[in-house]
Amino acid sequence: MDKTIDESKQGNNLVLEQKKGNTRKLFIESYGCAMNFSDSEIVASILADQGFNTTQNLEEADLVLVNTCSIRDKAEQTVRKRLEKYNAVKRINPKMKVGVLGCMAERLKTKFLEEEKIVDLVVGPDAYKDLPNLLAEVDDGRDAINVTLSKDETYGDISPVRLNTNGVTALVSITRGCDNMCTFCVVPFTRGRERSRDPQSIIGEINDLWNKGYKEITLLGQNVDSYLWYGGGLKKDLVKASDMQKATAVHFPQLLELCAKAQPNMRIRFSTSNPQDLTLDVIHTMAKFDNICKHIHLPVQSGSNRILKEMNRLHTREEYFELIDHIRGILPECSISQDMIAGFPTETEQDHQDTLSLMEYVKYNFGFMYMYSERPGTMAGRKLEDDVPEDTKKRRLAEIVQLQRELGAIQIKKYLNTEVEVLIERESKKSNEQWSGKTSQNIVAVFPRENYKIGELVKVKILDCTSATLIGEAVGYSN
Structure with a gap:
């Protein structure tokens, strides 16, 4: 999500x-x-x-x-x-x-x-x-x-106007709503049940973006991996579909391949993945196409099986490790990022230590970490007491953030003295004499402008780094 x-x-x-x-x-x-x-x-x-x-x-x-x-x-x-x-x-x-x-x-x-x-x-x-x-x-x-929630609205027939930013990257919505009833989350109540957009309208939007000069798109949804098009309607109603609809249904790995083939020179990203829905087919499709970026945002929320069950996350710690092992084996160059919640109701010190040990195992490149915030209307808000003291939440979050900083520093240093492909997006925030862009792994890189232009793909030799940014010099255009 x-x-x-x-x-x-x-x-x-x-x-x-x-x-x-x-x-x-x-x-x-x-x-x-x-x-x-x-x-x-x-x-x-x-x-x-x-x-x-x-x-x-x-x-x-x-x-x-x-x-x-x-x-x-x-x-x-x-x-x-x-x-x-x-x-x-x-x-x-x-x-x-x-x-x-x-x-x-x-x-x-x-x-x-x-x-x-x-x-x-x-x-x-x-x-x-x-x-x-x-x-x-x-x-x-x-x-x-x-505020009526719809069973079929995907806005697939609306051609979105684009944020007046760099004209290089764009978001393409492919699903709306969510069927995963995580107990901490309001999304199923505020955005409704899950439904997917017609793949032809998605491809049409991507082709239009390429013609307008965009070089990278992100397929977007509350949970992109559970994308399912069988002619329209809610995902949960697939059981009512005809045999023909079921046989010709398009799942996320197929959509990802369609997008990669439609514009082979355009970078394709997707966000966000849910662990129970990210299949091996998706990982193999990422490996098959050079233009699919090698980054997976894979929220886990907690490293404790007991807390994962309380959250109604439909995976265990062990299943998550197995998925990580598959990603590392099939896509060794892939970066992995996380979402993590500190201080979920009933979380013990052992549960917190389980989260830290999970992070040590995965060695995330970066992450988004929050203290638990009770949301009215959610299952956790209705049934679980927000019983972890604020000071304890803050301390646990600080430990999670500190560990992520250490892991991120280890991961980013692996790029030193290597060449990476960077899509130039904008001027660097610190100097108008430098370009800033992202690698396939979604890591920011900066380098001297020289004669390169926004929207170009450039090979960059990495000479130095900060905790979150690669620093280098361009050595030529990418193939």
């Missing part, structure tokens, strides 16, 4: 090429996982056809939308603070309308209209096509809400 939150992107607002003739101003900012940022592109595309151009100036906006996340309490508190900011601006610009999108909208529903008096519009993740109707309601002076 792709609930990993990139802190560097939180609150980014979407800026798009201005559409001639559009007169209304849209300010839209996003919080949470990559899925939310992808959804904001869909929303902007729908609203561009309703006369809206994006703006970075909050004060001039006719419509302000915040795409929200419910995965942690911190994310929700951040959104509430932003609503206070909007409220201050609305006093200056009373015509401005404010809407809440996404998972927090789905979770709190009408409470937003009742508690946050500033909010005019509440729209869940499956209702974005209803935005024109909802905006008409708001324009007539009425509050508007649609």
